[in-house]
Amino acid sequence: MRIAQIAPLHESVPPKLYGGTERVVSWLTEELVRRGHEVTLFASGDSQTQARLIPFRDQALRLDKNAIDTVAPHILMVEKVFQMADQFDLIHGHIDYYPYALARRHPEAAFVTTLHGRLDIPELQPLYSEFNDIPLVSISNAQRNPLPQARWAGTVYHGLPLDLHAFYPEPGDYLAFLGRVSPEKGLDTAIEIATQAGMPLKASIKIDPVDRQYYESYIAPMVQNNPNVELTGEINEQEKSEFLGKAYAVLFPIRWPEPFGLVMIESMACGTPVIATRFGSVPEVMADGQTGFIVDSVPQAVEAVSRVGSLSRQRVRQVFEDRYSIAQMVNGYEALYQQLLSSRASAQAEVTAA
Numbered sequence: 001m002r003i004a005q006i007a008p009l010h011e012s013v014p015p016k017l018y019g020g021t022e023r024v025v026s027w028l029t030e031e032l033v034r035r036g037h038e039v040t041l042f043a044s045g046d047s048q049t050q051a052r053l054i055p056f057r058d059q060a061l062r063l064d065k066n067a068i069d070t071v072a073p074h075i076l077m078v079e080k081v082f083q084m085a086d087q088f089d090l091i092h093g094h095i096d097y098y099p100y101a102l103a104r105r106h107p108e109a110a111f112v113t114t115l116h117g118r119l120d121i122p123e124l125q126p127l128y129s130e131f132n133d134i135p136l137v138s139i140s141n142a143q144r145n146p147l148p149q150a151r152w153a154g155t156v157y158h159g160l161p162l163d164l165h166a167f168y169p170e171p172g173d174y175l176a177f178l179g180r181v182s183p184e185k186g187l188d189t190a191i192e193i194a195t196q197a198g199m200p201l202k203a204s205i206k207i208d209p210v211d212r213q214y215y216e217s218y219i220a221p222m223v224q225n226n227p228n229v230e231l232t233g234e235i236n237e238q239e240k241s242e243f244l245g246k247a248y249a250v251l252f253p254i255r256w257p258e259p260f261g262l263v264m265i266e267s268m269a270c271g272t273p274v275i276a277t278r279f280g281s282v283p284e285v286m287a288d289g290q291t292g293f294i295v296d297s298v299p300q301a302v303e304a305v306s307r308v309g310s311l312s313r314q315r316v317r318q319v320f321e322d323r324y325s326i327a328q329m330v331n332g333y334e335a336l337y338q339q340l341l342s343s344r345a346s347a348q349a350e351v352t353a354a
Helices: 020-033 071-083 101-104 122-131 189-196 209-224 239-246 262-270 298-310 312-324 326-353
Strands: 002-006 038-043 052-055 090-093 109-116 135-138 151-155 175-180 199-205 229-232 249-252 274-277 294-295
Touching: 002 020, 002 189, 020 229, 020 262, 038 071, 071 101, 109 326, 122 209, 135 239, 135 274, 135 326, 151 274, 151 326, 175 189, 175 239, 175 312, 189 199, 189 209, 189 229, 189 249, 189 298, 189 326, 199 239, 209 229, 249 262, 262 312, 274 298, 294 298
Parallel strands: 002 038, 002 090, 038 052, 090 109, 109 135, 135 151, 175 199, 175 249, 199 229, 249 274, 274 294
Antiparallel strands: none
16 A cells, blocks of 8 residues: 655654654554555654655754744644645544644545544544544544544554563562653652652653743652652663563553543553553543552552562553554554455445446
8 A cells, every 4th residue: 555644843753862752653654654655754853764755844843942932833734645646545643623624625635534632622622523534543543532423543552562561570669650741641640659669759751841831840849858769861762661661550641631641552562560440441441450450539549559579460451462562552543444445446336337
């Protein structure tokens, strides 16, 4: 197949540091190339890929201090993609609704988009009621709940290369937190859990400008008088493996409808159990009692910490390999691509016959 992948321009593909969507796009693109597909990647110019790269901007937006308007480059990129639509069998978007209007007006290629973010936003309701002809892929079934009127083509769970993270058979002596510093990610709850459990907490964090005040007014004071909490900045893929793998458990105390949660399967890949709160995709992604524990409160999380030793880290890794390999993810996308192309061919045949 001739496939176009449209990546967000906020991070390179793959990201230098933090960046979930762009990382998934990278794994998907490289595996599609390995399987013999002709893939074109639309992304920032500092991306690295075996596909044909059509770059937009020399540097990803988040790392470019001179970038002001982050929407304009995406609109320009979408226009360029559809100017080339006749070169592709299928266009796969990862930038939400930006391409929808053009996709309707360019039937040269089949179009599908994977939604990577939260969908419980009021402004999305009329938009997806209007664009209910655009095929969508969810990254968990829970992600779909706010938009039952959308045209859901399927759910494809994220997957990782099996050799991306090393397996650590022995647990470490600290709890780990990896993610953005924002109220919905629950770093404050992670600090509370670790404190009550009497264990050190190591947190690798990303602070977006919008969350800077929250960090300075709320998180920093919690950490200042707590010697058992160690905060570090963003880490790369190699550092992440050791950070997660050497942890006793990873805390994922979210309080928002998480669409997927890559950190859960990254932890599983290392063999490290996860203690996660029951929101969004968590009950789908976790195997409760095998890859960790799903909890509903801080006391339950503290009690779960005491039970982590009963889990098999080998079993945690095995669940990851069975459910969340890159092969599983790309198999899912290939099946959806074929389904969409077949449906499109059938529809075109009906029009011709009429």
